[in-house]
Amino acid sequence: MRLLVLSLILLAAGGFHSAAKAAVPAECQDVAKKYPSLAGKTLHMGADPQTPPYASLDPENPGKLVGSDIDLAKAVFDCIGVKYEIQPAAWSGLFPAVLAGQIDLMYYLYYNKSRVEKGDFIVYMKAGTGAITQAGNPKHIISGEDLCGKIVATGLGSVEEAQMRELSTKCTTSGKSAVEVMTYSDHAAGFRLVANDRADIMLTDLALVDKTVADNPKTYVRAYGVISGFQIGVAVKKGNTELEGAILDAMKAVQAAGIQKQIFAKYGVDPSLELPAELKTN
Amino acid sequence: MTWPAEVSAYFWSGFLWRGALLSVEITAVAMTIGLFLGLLLALVRLSPIRLVSSAAWFYTWVVRGTPQLLQLVFIFDALPLIGIKFGSFTTAVIGFSLNQAAFAAEVIRGGILSVNAQQTVAASSLGMGPVLTLRRIVLPQAMRAILPALANDTIGMLKMTSIASVIFVDELTFRSQEIVGQNFKFFTVFAGAGMIYLVLTSIISLSQAGLERWLDPERRATLRLPRWLSGLAQPQALAAATLTQTELAALLPVAAVKSSEQAIPFVVCHNVWKGYGGRKVLTGAALTVHAGEVVAVIGPSGSGKSTLLRLINHLDSIDQGEITVAGRYVGYVKQDGRLKPTGGRARARAEVGVAMVFQQINLFGHMTALENIMEAPIHVHGLPRAQAEAEARRLLEVVGLTGHAHHYPQHLSGGQQQRVAIARALAVKPRLMLFDEPTSALDPELMGEVLSVMRTLAEAGMTMIIVTHEIRFAREVADRVLFFDGGVVVEEGSPSEVLDRPRKERTRRFLNLITQGTGVMPEAAAPFHASTRPS
Numbered sequence: 001m002r003l004l005v006l007s008l009i010l011l012a013a014g015g016f017h018s019a020a021k022a023a024v025p026a027e028c029q030d031v032a033k034k035y036p037s038l039a040g041k042t043l044h045m046g047a048d049p050q051t052p053p054y055a056s057l058d059p060e061n062p063g064k065l066v067g068s069d070i071d072l073a074k075a076v077f078d079c080i081g082v083k084y085e086i087q088p089a090a091w092s093g094l095f096p097a098v099l100a101g102q103i104d105l106m107y108y109l110y111y112n113k114s115r116v117e118k119g120d121f122i123v124y125m126k127a128g129t130g131a132i133t134q135a136g137n138p139k140h141i142i143s144g145e146d147l148c149g150k151i152v153a154t155g156l157g158s159v160e161e162a163q164m165r166e167l168s169t170k171c172t173t174s175g176k177s178a179v180e181v182m183t184y185s186d187h188a189a190g191f192r193l194v195a196n197d198r199a200d201i202m203l204t205d206l207a208l209v210d211k212t213v214a215d216n217p218k219t220y221v222r223a224y225g226v227i228s229g230f231q232i233g234v235a236v237k238k239g240n241t242e243l244e245g246a247i248l249d250a251m252k253a254v255q256a257a258g259i260q261k262q263i264f265a266k267y268g269v270d271p272s273l274e275l276p277a278e279l280k281t282n
Numbered sequence: 283m284t285w286p287a288e289v290s291a292y293f294w295s296g297f298l299w300r301g302a303l304l305s306v307e308i309t310a311v312a313m314t315i316g317l318f319l320g321l322l323l324a325l326v327r328l329s330p331i332r333l334v335s336s337a338a339w340f341y342t343w344v345v346r347g348t349p350q351l352l353q354l355v356f357i358f359d360a361l362p363l364i365g366i367k368f369g370s371f372t373t374a375v376i377g378f379s380l381n382q383a384a385f386a387a388e389v390i391r392g393g394i395l396s397v398n399a400q401q402t403v404a405a406s407s408l409g410m411g412p413v414l415t416l417r418r419i420v421l422p423q424a425m426r427a428i429l430p431a432l433a434n435d436t437i438g439m440l441k442m443t444s445i446a447s448v449i450f451v452d453e454l455t456f457r458s459q460e461i462v463g464q465n466f467k468f469f470t471v472f473a474g475a476g477m478i479y480l481v482l483t484s485i486i487s488l489s490q491a492g493l494e495r496w497l498d499p500e501r502r503a504t505l506r507l508p509r510w511l512s513g514l515a516q517p518q519a520l521a522a523a524t525l526t527q528t529e530l531a532a533l534l535p536v537a538a539v540k541s542s543e544q545a546i547p548f549v550v551c552h553n554v555w556k557g558y559g560g561r562k563v564l565t566g567a568a569l570t571v572h573a574g575e576v577v578a579v580i581g582p583s584g585s586g587k588s589t590l591l592r593l594i595n596h597l598d599s600i601d602q603g604e605i606t607v608a609g610r611y612v613g614y615v616k617q618d619g620r621l622k623p624t625g626g627r628a629r630a631r632a633e634v635g636v637a638m639v640f641q642q643i644n645l646f647g648h649m650t651a652l653e654n655i656m657e658a659p660i661h662v663h664g665l666p667r668a669q670a671e672a673e674a675r676r677l678l679e680v681v682g683l684t685g686h687a688h689h690y691p692q693h694l695s696g697g698q699q700q701r702v703a704i705a706r707a708l709a710v711k712p713r714l715m716l717f718d719e720p721t722s723a724l725d726p727e728l729m730g731e732v733l734s735v736m737r738t739l740a741e742a743g744m745t746m747i748i749v750t751h752e753i754r755f756a757r758e759v760a761d762r763v764l765f766f767d768g769g770v771v772v773e774e775g776s777p778s779e780v781l782d783r784p785r786k787e788r789t790r791r792f793l794n795l796i797t798q799g800t801g802v803m804p805e806a807a808a809p810f811h812a813s814t815r816p817s
Contacts, residue, residue: 056463057463093448099359102359102362102450188468
């Protein structure tokens with residue numbers, strides 16, 4: 001019952017959004033025609049609202065999600081011409097829900113070998129890692145070389161955690177002190193580790209670091225940033241070819257119209273991180 | 283905005299309260315289902331059938347032994363692979379109820395075990411079936427032990443719903459984390475959310491206190507009956523004898539027995555054998571009691587007297603032999619020449635009309651004297667409440683306790699309790715009353731009042747089998763005395779035959795022993811309470 005009411009509200013909200021949205025690129029006409037099976041459907045997308053600037057609560061209206069991924073997703077949905085629902089959930093629950101078919105897709109998942117065995121990816125941006133430290137950079141960290149012997153906070157199970165474990169071994173073999181890795185379960189907890197001097201530095205998504213520094217210049221500073229080799233994509237259940245095709249085509253249209261760059265700029269994400277849309281199935 | 287203003291703003295945030303409402307909804311539904319399943323599971327765990335109880339044990343083992351987060355993810359994300367797909371709210375309710383069932387089962391089982399097993403025996407002797415006994419007698423008393431743990435579980439669950447954020451349940455903790463993820467004001471946001479939790483858990487704690495108060499018979503009694511009012515009803519020293527025989531007879535179905543079944547013996551025990559774990563207690567005992575007869579059974583402790591009583595109304599099953607009451611088996615069918623116990627024993631007991639009074643008294647601790655008496659007539663025999671209450675009040679009058687109708691057992695003396703127990707047994711209109719050492723647990727000065735009530739009953743024509751050590755009482759009241767030893771009837775006859783001129787050496791020895799304390803011979807052994815029980 002409750003679910004029904006909730007879905008109706010979300011549906012109504014979703015419908016309102018698609019109606020209010022203007023400026024759909026001309027190429028989108030073809031996308032809608034090419035995938036008629038999606039017409040009239042409601043796509044379910046999951047997002048973790050603890051990942052600004054990609055997805056977070058709208059400070060003006062906490063019932064609503066905003067962010068670059070949210071805007072990009074909406075632009076792509078509108079281009080396909082489908083209704084949609086965006087549901088908030090904890091990050092670790094998102095990809096399992098995609099694989100189980102509880103939701104249709106999620107944004108901002110790092111593409112890698114083991115994940116692509118389970119799901120298909122439409123990559124749309126390059127990953128950047130930012131290192132955030134206390135304002136004034138008291139430990140003088142300016143690159144990854146400086147991390148031996150430091151306390152580094154990373155997300156639990158993240159690529160940064162794996163990199164740091166690897167770096168730690170390198171540090172000790174070359175006679176330097178090991179890296180002490182502290183993991184956190186949500187970004188806010190990680191930032192608190194740095195603010196409270198429990199960690200010297202925190203490694204996470206570059207755009208998130210830049211946004212946090214911009215919002216709290218008295219507390220944090222960016223120590224350094226790197227564009228890593230990783231690609232970030234929309235994850236869908238393996239073999240869902242209609243949906244993959246539609247997202248790929250719509251993403252291409254959105255990128256061609258310059259909409260993705262506009263959205264990135266709006267949320268403080270470096271527009272040069274855009275990656276030409278591409279389907280990855282292995 | 284100053285920080286207190288900010289905390290207050292988050293505390294009043296509709297966004298957070300909507301998340302809290304979701305937690306409350308999940309907790310309420312899951313707790314209800316979980317308790318129901320937990321009760322079933324607890325009962326299954328208490329089952330004597332090994333396979334059944336092992337299955338329940340296995341369930342509890344798995345569910346308690348694995349993290350709830352993984353269970354939720356499993357239900358939400360793994361079951362769809364085999365075609366079973368639940369939404370997030372449903373998944374949370376399923377996950378939390380299944381978990382609660384496992385924990386509640388152990389709590390409820392502990393509560394049930396904390397209730398004296400004799401309470402069940404007493405209920406059963408009144409004709410109350412297992413389900414009725416559980417609902418009316420065991421659970422209400424177990425609740426006092428169960429409730430604090432369940433309140434703990436409820437509070438725990440309310441807070442634990444936060445783990446359901448991995449399955450798209452957008453509840454209070456997750457919503458506060460979302461706000462922090464956006465503005466990093468963790469202190470004020472979490473303080474506001476914490477206050478919301480405090481409000482909710484306080485409501486649970488207050489409900490717990492209220493329920494505990496309600497379940498406490500003494501405090502409930504003061505709620506129902508103001509002190510000044512209960513003070514008016516002074517205990518009366520009214521003796522049972524003040525009631526006329528005709529008035530008492532009207533309360534008993536004795537007359538009916540006499541006219542229709544006088545011809546055949548009312549109770550027949552033939553070659554009865556019973557052992558407990560290799561120890562033979564009854565070895566071919568035989569006994570015949572006619573309607574309207576009062577039979578006193580005497581004998582050393584451990585001679586099997588009480589066991590025989592328990593077999594007559596089938597509180598225990600016989601190993602060999604036959605027992606009939608009013609010409610029928612109580613809760614047995616005959617199969618291949620042997621008696622085989624059947625279900626529905628309590629019902630059979632009620633139909634035949636056997637009631638029992640115990641040495642340990644066994645009044646229902648959570649009920650007043652009046653409620654104790656009314657229980658079986660209403661719930662076993664389907665009497666309208668008003669009628670049951672009127673009859674119960676008259677029975678209290680019979681046993682001389684008019685002023686104690688609303689007193690709980692713990693406020694009555696042993697003698698008063700035993701008189702209530704007799705009234706309770708009489709309320710089911712029995713045709714046969716079994717007394718199992720009814721005065722042995724009482725102080726000597728309280729025995730008289732109980733024996734006096736029993737004498738009145740005997741005079742009214744009730745069929746009675748009385749296991750007792752009160753030799754003088756047996757002499758006065760019994761039509762027949764049986765001396766029981768070593769699992770068989772050694773000697774029987776009129777009181778003067780058995781007590782004054784025993785033929786058997788064993789009887790003589792026993793009677794000498796039991797009257798030694800007074801230094802007088804049995805026929806002269808005066809007060810009931812002067813006897814010493816043989817060890």
